[in-house]
Amino acid sequence: MEASRPDTATRILDVSERLFVEHGFEATSLRMITQQAEVNLAAVNYHFGSKDALFESVFMRRLAPLIASCLAELDELETREEKLSVEGLVTTFIRPCLALSKDPARGGALFVRLLSRTLVENHRLLRETISQQYSVFVQRYSRAFHLALPELGVEELAWRMHFAFSVMFNAFAGNDVLKIFTRSQIVSARDPDMIVKYLVPFVVAGLVSPVQR
Amino acid sequence: MEASRPDTATRILDVSERLFVEHGFEATSLRMITQQAEVNLAAVNYHFGSKDALFESVFMRRLAPLIASCLAELDELETREEKLSVEGLVTTFIRPCLALSKDPARGGALFVRLLSRTLVENHRLLRETISQQYSVFVQRYSRAFHLALPELGVEELAWRMHFAFSVMFNAFAGNDVLKIFTRSQIVSARDPDMIVKYLVPFVVAGLVSPVQR
DNA sequence: ATCAAATTAAAACGTAAGTTTGAAACGCTT
DNA sequence: AAGCGTTTCAAACTTACGTTTTAATTTGAT
Missing domain, CATH: 1.10.10.60 (Homeodomain-like)
Structure with missing residues (x-):
């Protein structure tokens, strides 16, 4: 029972x-x-x-599977789509985050918030241990986005990826970060599917917008 | 001397x-x-x-003038443009942030980073003291965006504002947040003007993208 | 059942935190 | 120069932290 x-x-x-x-x-x-x-x-x-080591354990328990899921989705997309679509790429990242958010057994939305929080806190653990370990992740996405958006220079692409990932993290983090600005209860009632419904189009639109001269 | x-x-x-x-x-x-x-x-x-009170002082010293600048820009825009443009609106927020970032006498980029960091850390001080005090700011921008994007429902508008502000904050925060993902030194070499050159189009594109059904 | 290893438990250790205190030093008016 | 409110200073206080220690207990293989 x-x-x-x-x-x-x-x-x-x-x-x-x-x-x-x-x-x-x-x-x-x-x-x-x-x-x-x-x-x-x-x-x-x-x-x-130690407390530091505890943090690392908390972090890695979720991050490793999450990244693995993203890369698996990426693999699958690359076999499915000849020319990678931006929306498809974005989805390979968002879908695993969403799945994690909806699975209480894996910490639910908690970990995604922790990830986001840790990123802006700029933890030593994240800088040292983890960032090296997951350079694979970085490289895979960088290459994929370059293929999907070949008209962008490396600089502009880097910026757009930076913007895109920061939106996505914050969205899932669902810190009441911006309730201050948007006040409405709508945003705070965070149905993960709702997030995606509006998040994907927003991010994709930003990513595919015309090249800046 | x-x-x-x-x-x-x-x-x-x-x-x-x-x-x-x-x-x-x-x-x-x-x-x-x-x-x-x-x-x-x-x-x-x-x-x-106390230490808490110190934090509040540190915070308010910069936030009050920053918000005042934004509202002043907003006033000016409303007299200049009959129909508010999204790009104009975004700029009323970004320009003061940019000015602050470039003024070492006012803490330079430091404060904008502190603001961003504090938002995701969800400080009690920010939740209590400050968020009430600056509801004016929220209301002004909510109304302005509603006028600039009348075709959006309140829900979708709230989400887009949420996304937009989270990108902008993170961009200025310039935490090396996403160097993990984008790796390139380009992003870390944070020339504020460069940020804006790429940031504004990204955010505007997301905001004005077609309505979701 | 026995014994060694793994785990839990209670207590204490050393350190560093925020804060308070009371006297000394300073700046200003008279 | 004297007096007085303001500011600075060194030192101590209280509390809470992460960690360690040592003993008790549980576990699992023989």
């Missing part, structure tokens, strides 16, 4: 994921984590070694 | 602004601040009352 209680390490990961999103890395103490996870304080250092 | 040393409170504000951007609010200690500002540790609490 009742779901069996996950093991200590998993409980710590789950609670940490939520708290890191809510309060940020620095503002989340191990005591908050272990208390809410109902485990002993020392368990974090026993299972993960 | 040499610039006269600013008073204690100003020195604290200047250093705090930089450190809050670099390391975030929680990870910046008063001891780091007072050391770099070459003032006594107690000076922060004497002049500002």
Whole structure:
């Protein structure tokens, strides 16, 4: 009847994921984590070694599969479309994010928010460990977008990718970031499918807009 | 010859602004601040009352003038253009940000980064104090965009504004957020004018794209 | 059932945080 | 020069942090 209680390490990961999103890395103490996870304080250092290492574990548990999903979608698209479409490309990124957002078992929308948050916080862990490891991801998308938008120079393409990914991350992050600006409850009622309905056209329009002289 | 040393409170504000951007609010200690500002540790609490209050001071020193500039540009645009153009509207926001970014005397690009960072960190101070205070800003832009894009429903308009502002903030924030994705040194070499050259068309294209059914 | 390894538990450690205190130094008016 | 409010300073206070330690307990293979 009742779901069996996950093991200590998993409980710590789950609670940490939520708290890191809510309060940020620095503002989340191990005591908050272990208390809410109902485990002993020392368990974090026993299972993960340090708070830093815990963060990395929280992060990698979700990021690795997410990136793998994106690359799989990308593979599939490249066999399906002769000439890569921008919308198709955008979708290879958005669909895995959306799937993750809708799957509570994998942290639901939490991790995407954590990812977004971590990106702007410019964490050392993200700069060092992770960014190297996933240069594959970068290269694949850079090449794909170059093929889909051959008329753009490298500089303009880099900017547009920068803009596009920052919109997408923020959209899924669904930080109430811009409720300040848009006030309406509409935006805060974040149905993931709604996001995509409006997000894809917006991003695609920006990406395919005429070349700047 | 040499610039006269600013008073204690100003020195604290200047250093705090930089450190809050670099390391975030929680990870910046008063001891780091007072050391770099070459003032006594107690000076922060004497002049500002608390670390929280210091943050609010740092924030409001720049935000109030920035918002005032945007609204002034908006006023000017409304007298100049019969039918508001989307590009004009976007520019009323971007131009003050750009001006701020290029003015070291007003914190240069630092504050815009702090603003962006604070938005995704979802600070209590931003949620409480500031968001109420600047509902004027929200309402003005909401109304203006509604006039410029009358064919959009309130829901779709809210989303597009959400997307648009999140791109713009991230662009100026110039966190190396997406260097991870775009890798090229181009994006990190952040000439503010370059940002605008590519940013405005991107955002406008997204905003004016065809209505979704 | 036994024993070694893995895990949990309680307590303490050392450090660094934000804040407070009370005296010294300063700036200004008289 | 004296007096007074403002500002600076060194030092201490309290609290909370991440981590370590040591012992108790559980687990799993023999």
